[in-house]
Amino acid sequence: MDEEFTPLDCLLSPGQQKIGLILLNQPLDQRFFNVLWSKAVIRACADGGANHLYQLTDGQKECFLPDYISGDFDSITPEVKTFYSQKKCRLIETADQDLTDFTKCLDIMVKEIQEKRVKVDTIVILGGLLGRFDQIMATVETLFHAQKMTDVPVVVIQGSSLAVLLREGRQLQLGVNTGLEGDWCALVPVGGSCITTTSGLKWNLDNSTLEFGKLVSTSNTYEDQEPGQGRRPVRIHTDRPLLWSMGIKEE
Numbered sequence: 001m002d003e004e005f006t007p008l009d010c011l012l013s014p015g016q017q018k019i020g021l022i023l024l025n026q027p028l029d030q031r032f033f034n035v036l037w038s039k040a041v042i043r044a045c046a047d048g049g050a051n052h053l054y055q056l057t058d059g060q061k062e063c064f065l066p067d068y069i070s071g072d073f074d075s076i077t078p079e080v081k082t083f084y085s086q087k088k089c090r091l092i093e094t095a096d097q098d099l100t101d102f103t104k105c106l107d108i109m110v111k112e113i114q115e116k117r118v119k120v121d122t123i124v125i126l127g128g129l130l131g132r133f134d135q136i137m138a139t140v141e142t143l144f145h146a147q148k149m150t151d152v153p154v155v156v157i158q159g160s161s162l163a164v165l166l167r168e169g170r171q172l173q174l175g176v177n178t179g180l181e182g183d184w185c186a187l188v189p190v191g192g193s194c195i196t197t198t199s200g201l202k203w204n205l206d207n208s209t210l211e212f213g214k215l216v217s218t219s220n221t222y223e224d225q226e227p228g229q230g231r232r233p234v235r236i237h238t239d240r241p242l243l244w245s246m247g248i249k250e251e
Contacts, residue, residue, distance in 0.1 A: 002171050002172065002173035002235060003170050003171065003172050003173065004172075004173045004175065004233075005153060005172060005173070005174055005175070006174070006175030006176075006178060007153075007155055007162055007164055007174060007175075007176075007244075007246065008162065008176075008178045008180045008181060008246075008248065009122075009175070009178060010036065010039065010122050010124050010155065010157075011032055011035060011036070011157075011178075011180055011248070012035075012178055012180070013035045013038070013039075016121075017039065017121040017122050018039065018041050018118075018119055018120055018121050019036065019039050019040050019041070019120060019121065019122050019123065019124045020040060020041065020042045020043075020044075020109050020113060020120045020122075020123040020124070020152075021036050021037065021039075021040035021042070021043045021044070021123075021124050021126065022043075022044050022045070022046060022049070022102070022105055022106060022109060022123065022124070022125050022126070023043075023044070023045045023046065023049035023050075023052060023053055023066070023126050023127060024046050024049050024101075024102055024125060024126065024127030024128045024139075025046060025047055025048030025049045025051070025052065025075050025101070025127070026049075026052065026127035026128065026130055026131060026158065027052060027127075027130075028052045028053065028056045028126060028127065029126065029157070029158065029159065030056065031251060032126065032157060033056060033126065036124055036126060037064065040124075041118050041119070041120060042067050042109060042112055042113060042116075042118060042120070043066045043067050044066050044067055044068050044069065044070065044105055044108070044109055045066045045068075045069045045070075045105075046069075046070060046071055046101040046102050046104075046105040047069070047070070047071025047072065047073060047074070047075045047076055047101040047105075048071075048075030048076055048101075049069075049127065050066070050069045050076050050080050050081070050084060051075070051076060051077055051080050052127075053066065054079075054080045054083065054084075061083065062087065065084070065087050065089055066084070066089055067089070067090065067112070068089065068090040068091070068092050068108065068112075069081075069084055069089060069090070069091050069092070070091075070092040070093075070094050070101070070104055070105045070108050071093070071094060071101040071104065071105065072093065072094060072095055072097070072101065073091070073093060075101075092108060094108075099145075100138050100141075100142060102125070102128065102138070102139065102142050103142045103145050106123070106125075106142060106145070106146060106149065106154070107145075107149060109123060110123075110149045110150045110152075113150075113152070120152055121152070121153075122152065122153050122154075122155060123146075123150070123152055123153070123154045123155070124155055124157060125139075125154065125155065125156040125157065126157055126158065127156075127158050128156050128158060129156055129157075129158035129159065129161050129163065130158050130159060139156055139163075140163070140165075140190055140243065143156070143163070143164070143165035143243070144165065144191060144241065146165070147165060147167060147241060157248070159248075160182060160247055160248045160249075160250055161245060161246070161247065161248065162245065162246050162247075162248055163243060163244070163245045164243075164244050164245075165241050165242070165243055165244075166236060166238055166241065166242045166243070166244050167241060168238055168239055168240050168241050168242075169238075169239065170237070171235065171236075171237050172235070172236050172237070173233045173234070173235050174200075174233060174234040174235075174236065174244070175233055176200070176222060176231050176233065176234055176246070177230045177231045177232075177233075179249075180248055180249050181222075181231070181246060181247065181248070181249060182246065182247025182248055182249045182250070183221050183222075183247060184219060184220065184221055184246070184247040185201070185220050185221060185222065185234070185244070185245065185246040185247065186216075186217060186218045186219065186220055186243075186244070186245045186246070187205070187210060187216075187217040187220070187236070187238075187242055187243070187244060188210075188216055188217075188218065188242070188243040188245065189210040189211055189212065189216065189240070189242060189243070190243050191240060191241050191242075192211075192240055193209055193210065193211035193214075193240065194209070194210045194211070194238045194239060194240040194241075194242045195207060195208070195209055195210075195238070195239045195240075196208055196209075196210050196217075196236065196237065196238045196239075196242060197236075197237045198234065198235060198236050198237075199223075199234070199235045200222065200223050200231075200232050200233055200234035200235055201217075201220050201221070201222060201223060201234060202220060202221045202222060202223055202224070203217065203220050203221075205217065210242070222234070
């Protein structure tokens with residue numbers, strides 16, 4: 001039986017997913033922020049992510065308090081740190097420099113979900129796909145850490161892009177008919193070669209090897225449909241972790 005997942009359900013209001021939300025140290029998308037915040041059962045900021053939350057919610061900051069802020073606190077401003085401390089938000093200092101603030105914040109969230117026994121269908125990361133290329137790659141690298149931490153899908157959203165690392169050895173059915181999907185999608189073998197089979201795409205793979213220097217399925221799109229029929233699910237099987245990225249429809 002296929003394992004089913006609809007990546008953009010987290011942006012639907014109402015949608016079915018309960019989420020954990022992590023805000024990274026990048027400008028927040030106002031377009032997505034309110035619906036994600038309202039659907040989150042646990043909310044966190046990774047270090048300077050608190051600065052962006054503070055700025056975005058100006059005038060109603062008390063209504064948008066994270067459960068915790070974590071990091072080595074080299075990015076959060078003194079004003080912001082003082083404000084959230086006074087509002088009794090937990091400040092969790094994590095000094096391990098071998099891991100990024102994102103990875104450490106995610107690790108804390110996974111443990112909180114387990115300890116509090118809250119139901120979370122997806123952990124959503126807002127930010128992490130813009131700006132410095134090395135930091136974008138660090139975001140992708142954290143998705144590999146995430147698969148060792150939890151079975152809960154971890155998706156990264158910013159601008160018009162979503163990224164999620166698909167697990168190996170599973171037949172996955174992706175729902176792509178929410179109405180929020182853009183035209184493009186991609187399968188990127190960032191961790192090594194992947195033998196991959198798909199259906200539901202315009203250019204499908206049949207036990208094909210995806211590998212840098214050989215074949216990478218970028219600028220793909222979805223199977224054509226009859227008018228009014230909607231998009232069929234995309235089915236993917238891969239023998240190694242494989243990055244799925246997809247466009248989000250512009251406003």
